[in-house]
Amino acid sequence: MKSLDKYILRQCVVPLSLILLAVTTIVWMTQSLQRIEIIVEHGQGLGVFLYLSLLIIPSLLAVIIPFALFGAVVYTLYRLHSDSEIAVMFAAGVSRARLAAPLLAITALAALTTLYVNVDLMPRTYRVMKQKVANIRADFASSLLRSGEFVDAGDGFTVYVDEVRPGGQFVGLLINDYRNAEDRTTYMAQRAIIQETDAGPLLLLSNGSRQSIADYTGDVEIIRFDDWAINLSTLQDGAGELQLEMTERYLGELLNPDMSEPYDRANAKKLVAEGHSRLASPIYAFAYVLIGLYALIGGAYTRRSYFIRVAVAGTSIFALRVIGYVAQGAAGETGAYWMVYAPPMAATGAAAFLLLAPPPSRRFRGRRAAEGAV
Incomplete structure (x- = not known):
């Protein structure tokens, strides 16, 4: 890894860590309040409350990591723009692809982390939490x-x-x-x-x-x-076998519903759509980062109007995620599971094309030069 890659990575890792920590803490505090009933209604201690609250974190990370990565990339590039470092890099012949390479490398790591959380860590912790809550509610003495x-x-x-x-x-x-x-x-x-x-x-x-x-x-x-x-x-409450919801199932259980179970038969398409959504979620990390890269270093180089670019990019990624949820719902109704992958892949491809394409002025000059040579 070259010095330029290491430098850009250092500039990105610190804001990524801070954004991830801050956003996760805020969302975790709001979500953990839903477990306060364990203390109020069932007489459990603070330790049980904190334990159950910590089990929520993996499900939060699966959603927060791509957004935190987008924020870190935008902040890093804006800071490099403000210090005129990107202007110096472009003057030295550094291409957009070369500048984006270390940021896409950390995006790949974040995407793998998101995939692991979705297919293993999240369902595992949700199962532990559901069983713990069921045991508390079934405990006559505590409840x-x-x-x-x-x-x-x-x-x-x-x-x-x-x-x-x-x-x-x-x-x-x-x-x-x-x-x-x-x-x-x-x-x-x-x-x-x-x-x-x-x-x-x-x-x-x-x-x-x-x-x-x-x-x-x-x-x-x-x-x-x-x-x-x-x-x-x-x-006693909660007697009998626990019914696993979608968030509590592993990938194999989602993609291959047990048709002998009434719940699985009634929600088979939705279960499969949820499984495909977990596989598609890492693609959103690449889509968000490429949209951020295009907003800050794509198109013609300029020192102005970056606020508008960042605002448009932020609106775009939120709209993309909403479209993704709508597509998942439609796939769960129709069985057209390709719809789950379409929004993030289309956004990733479009943003990559726009980022790597030369600016319109450069293409125009190149065409004029070719015509003059003829």
Whole structure:
């Protein structure tokens, strides 16, 4: 690698890292707020919240990396323009292709990173997150029992606990179990623990009483007990096998839906379109960078109007991404999966052609010179 390549790469890597870090942090903070329910509703700690929030980052990187790369390339070239370094390079005979080569090299690395995130890292982390959330919601102790609160678990089951201790131990319980309308029961117990069994979780009460209304007399019947078990399996959420959404599937599972599953049969075309979209997403990195390169060093050389060029380029890449989403939706409805690749490939080809084509004035002078020679 020549000194010029190293110099341009150094100028690009620093802003790319800063833009990637700043944008990812901002978007991550907004997305992580969706997991705040884990703390509020299920009594989880800050560590669980941060762990689940970090699992969101790979899905953000797949979208942010191409945009961050575009911003870094535009910033780098604008800075070189401002310092008249590009003018010196052109005067020394450096071509546009030579100037773009190191930036396209880092684009190739970013595209490979995006591809890896899309086909492996994102579905893997999403699966871990979904399983963790399902386990939390299915955990009766974490989702239901909280110190000093009356909690309605639904289906006619209400629990009050004086104190929740580590290890699934509870002190001072009052339970109204009206799940069976013909056998409404109230329990009071000094202590209790949760125990998992083959029949589901059991709430084991110690040193308490059971109060119910007798069937025939209507009198309150009180039974004192040393130990009593209440089956909580009907109160569990998320029982059964988890349904994998599109973002949680690996590439092979998207391109080859399991037609024996109802969800896959109903969404087969959309699943395949999502798979092709993941393969096409790295192409957007090249499209964005080539559009940025053309905006700053394409066409006739000038020191002015770069703000307008950058604004048009930024609008173009956002419009391109919207068109890509529309094309993916159309492919998911019609099965024409080539539509997923068409927008980024067309933009990449058009931007590369415009970038490498000589300026109109140079072509005109070349044609005039040829005519004069004849």
